Amino acid sequence: MSCYTMGIDIGSTTSKGVILKDGSEVVSTYLIHAGTGTKGPGTVREELLKSSGLTNEEIAYTVVTGYGRKTYEEADAQLSELSCHAKGSHFLFPEVRTVIDIGGQDAKVMKLDEEGRMTGFLMNDKCAAGTGRFLEVMANILQLDVSQLEEEAARAEEALKISSTCTVFAESEVISQLANGADIPALVKGICRSVASRVGALAKRTGIEEKVCMSGGVAINGGVREALAEELGTEIEYSPLAQLTGALGAAIHAYERATAKERKDG
Amino acid sequence: MLDDILKKFQEAAEHPEALKERYLAEGKQIVLVAPVYTPEEIVHSMGLVPMGAWGGDLQLNQSKRYFPAFICSIVQSILELGMKGAYEGVSALIVPSLCDSLKVLGENWKYAVPSIPFIPMTYPQNRKPEYALEYTLHSYERVIADLQKATGKVFSEKLLRVSLEIYNEHNALMRETVKELAAHPEISAQQRSWIFKSATFLRKEEHSALLKQFLKELKEQKAEGKKLRIVTTGILADAPSLLQILDENGLQIVADDIAAESRQYKTDIEAGNDGLVALAKKHASRDNCSVLYDPLKRRVETLVETAKAVEADGVLMILTKFCDPEEFDYPLIRNACKAAGLPIVEVEVDRQMENYEQAATIIESFKEMMESK
Numbered sequence: 001m002s003c004y005t006m007g008i009d010i011g012s013t014t015s016k017g018v019i020l021k022d023g024s025e026v027v028s029t030y031l032i033h034a035g036t037g038t039k040g041p042g043t044v045r046e047e048l049l050k051s052s053g054l055t056n057e058e059i060a061y062t063v064v065t066g067y068g069r070k071t072y073e074e075a076d077a078q079l080s081e082l083s084c085h086a087k088g089s090h091f092l093f094p095e096v097r098t099v100i101d102i103g104g105q106d107a108k109v110m111k112l113d114e115e116g117r118m119t120g121f122l123m124n125d126k127c128a129a130g131t132g133r134f135l136e137v138m139a140n141i142l143q144l145d146v147s148q149l150e151e152e153a154a155r156a157e158e159a160l161k162i163s164s165t166c167t168v169f170a171e172s173e174v175i176s177q178l179a180n181g182a183d184i185p186a187l188v189k190g191i192c193r194s195v196a197s198r199v200g201a202l203a204k205r206t207g208i209e210e211k212v213c214m215s216g217g218v219a220i221n222g223g224v225r226e227a228l229a230e231e232l233g234t235e236i237e238y239s240p241l242a243q244l245t246g247a248l249g250a251a252i253h254a255y256e257r258a259t260a261k262e263r264k265d266g
Numbered sequence: 267m268l269d270d271i272l273k274k275f276q277e278a279a280e281h282p283e284a285l286k287e288r289y290l291a292e293g294k295q296i297v298l299v300a301p302v303y304t305p306e307e308i309v310h311s312m313g314l315v316p317m318g319a320w321g322g323d324l325q326l327n328q329s330k331r332y333f334p335a336f337i338c339s340i341v342q343s344i345l346e347l348g349m350k351g352a353y354e355g356v357s358a359l360i361v362p363s364l365c366d367s368l369k370v371l372g373e374n375w376k377y378a379v380p381s382i383p384f385i386p387m388t389y390p391q392n393r394k395p396e397y398a399l400e401y402t403l404h405s406y407e408r409v410i411a412d413l414q415k416a417t418g419k420v421f422s423e424k425l426l427r428v429s430l431e432i433y434n435e436h437n438a439l440m441r442e443t444v445k446e447l448a449a450h451p452e453i454s455a456q457q458r459s460w461i462f463k464s465a466t467f468l469r470k471e472e473h474s475a476l477l478k479q480f481l482k483e484l485k486e487q488k489a490e491g492k493k494l495r496i497v498t499t500g501i502l503a504d505a506p507s508l509l510q511i512l513d514e515n516g517l518q519i520v521a522d523d524i525a526a527e528s529r530q531y532k533t534d535i536e537a538g539n540d541g542l543v544a545l546a547k548k549h550a551s552r553d554n555c556s557v558l559y560d561p562l563k564r565r566v567e568t569l570v571e572t573a574k575a576v577e578a579d580g581v582l583m584i585l586t587k588f589c590d591p592e593e594f595d596y597p598l599i600r601n602a603c604k605a606a607g608l609p610i611v612e613v614e615v616d617r618q619m620e621n622y623e624q625a626a627t628i629i630e631s632f633k634e635m636m637e638s639k
Contacts, residue, residue, distance in 0.1 A: 067623075082631035083638075106624070117638045120604070123628055125614070 004054055005061045005258055007250025008044055008075065009084065010068030013104035013132065014217060015040035016247040017048045023255030028052035029244050035104065036068025045074060061258035063250040079253055081246050082108055082121050085215050088249030090116025092239045097209040100228065102199060102218035104132040109203045122206050128167040130198030132218045137167055138191045141174050142184060153192050153223030156185035162194040170194060189223065196227035203232060213237035215245035268483040272457050274476055278464035282317065283352060285467050289315045290355050295417050298359040300344060300368065302525050302557055304387055307545055308409060309360070310470065311429035312419040318466025319344050319359060320526055323505060323617050332374040338588050339617035340502060341371040348379035358416040360409060362387040364557040365591055385412040391559045393550045402546040426541035433535065436470040439477040440531035446481060448520040448576055452490040455512040455519050459504050462527040493518035494636050497573045499599065500584035501525040501592055505615055507622040508584070515633045520576045523569050524584070529555050556591035566598045570606045579636045580609035587616040609636050
């Protein structure tokens with residue numbers, strides 16, 4: 001009999017979910033732009049069940065992760081997002097030893113061993129610089145959608161220098177650049193480099209070990225990925241499931257727990 | 267019964283102001299001793315009550331008139347408490363010169379809190395050579411002279427010998443307590459912290475009496491539960507929100523290298539005729555601390571050895587924000603732990619922190635990392 005498990009990742013700006021069959025086959029995924037404190041997490045569960053045709057009872061185990069994990073009551077267990085991103089990244093790229101996860105409000109770098117176990121990690125300090133929030137703030141000033149940043153950066157012939165120290169300072173810098181008639185693509189490329197510089201420094205503190213992959217919402221942005229690859233001097237693996245990596249890892253953890261429970265129950 | 271004793275530790279730890287009022291009502295004079303390694307024994311021997319001044323968790327407002335934002339929040343909060351009148355009634359404040367922030371605290375205190383005299387305790391950076399002992403002795407003489415002036419009390423070598431014995435006994439009891447606590451996962455990180463924090467406020471003979479009762483009860487109690495074993499390192503680890511996170515994640519502190527905790531009780535005074543010389547030698551023989559000059563940084567090696575000896579699952583570095591001496595040591599500690607295969611994680615704290623959400627995620631991930639090892 002098949003074992004279905006669910007992983008839910010409740011972030012600061014989005015909620016994501018994955019249903020796995022037997023710990024290896026992705027049955028269903030869902031993402032909504034509504035994070036912790038909203039109806040997003042509930043919707044994720046409903047939509048996952050609807051699209052998979054499964055019922056609540058058929059889900060053997062659910063693990064919740066992410067910023068909003070502590071207030072979600074429908075899971076069997078909760079785990080930190082670092083453990084889930086590590087697990088999900090190892091599933092997607094077994095050869096990866098360094099995972100860089102840039103989420104809505106924080107950035108994390110994880111070191112993995114060959115079995116995908118996390119052997120060390122670092123989180124950013126209490127500043128939005130180098131996070132998805134930073135990109136949102138910058139996109140707002142430029143009257144762009146975050147999803148347009150990649151395209152804009154790709155059109156740039158050069159990158160303008162933007163501070164990576166502080167979001168508020170960087171915001172002032174971008175406004176000054178706009179006032180001086182700066183080229184928008186060059187400005188966007190500079191913004192992507194700013195994120196890469198901040199996160200790259202964090203990654204270098206842990207010690208880069210190849211291969212490197214990116215997870216989290218910001219991984220979708222090719223401009224940041226490219227800038228980060230340049231900053232670290234290495235290729236960066238990326239999966240279209242990058243934003244779902246935490247939820248995927250949670251579903252794998254759920255499968256491991258469900259099968260361990262089964263073995264225990266005999 | 268054990269709970270009753272823990273409650274006494276808790277009361278002293280959480281309400282030092284009530285303790286201050288009690289001592290004053292008993293007609294005693296109080297002298298504040300700022301961190302780290304202030305010669306409390308001298309204060310005690312003069313019939314004064316030395317009370318620890320490690321600041322407190324509060325919003326910093328008034329102290330910002332004297333300090334920039336990027337300075338250790340321990341010294342900032344000491345000044346804040348002084349400016350807000352929390353220390354009213356005490357006779358003096360002694361501040362040692364062991365880090366740059368502490369040096370600035372003393373100078374600012376003179377202007378910000380003129381009602382409470384500031385007494386400097388200037389230590390030599392090179393504390394071990396013969397000339398350094400002489401330097402320390404001269405500094406003690408300054409402290410004694412200033413204390414006599416501020417309190418009207420007289421120093422006596424004979425009474426110092428008595429105090430030194432009281433402090434030696436307390437040191438031994440604290441070390442025994444740490445060792446015993448490592449065998450009792452049922453005692454929470456918060457409860458463990460009360461024992462250390464109350465030691466900085468209570469007179470040592472009072473605290474020793476409580477420790478003796480506590481140890482007797484603890485030894486009779488059956489150890490319960492199984493937790494992940496960690497060693498903490500840093501300057502300060504008394505924030506209730508942080509300790510709660512450790513308890514929620516089932517982490518037991520089995521040994522520590524915290525300046526406000528075990529580092530205070532590692533070194534005893536050797537027997538000798540001259541109490542002040544013995545006290546200076548005690549300081550000279552102190553080691554393994556970020557604020558004590560050591561070009562070989564043996565603290566790092568000692569920490570790893572301690573963690574191995576107590577069979578720790580990992581090391582938690584509690585880094586006080588803007589503490590340069592600790593920040594300099596952290597990369598060395600991290601590398602040494604990694605080389606020894608000891609999981610290590612760093613959590614940054616300060617006296618103004620209200621939201622520990624990021625620390626909670628870091629500690630939870632650390633727990634999961636240790637579990638999967």
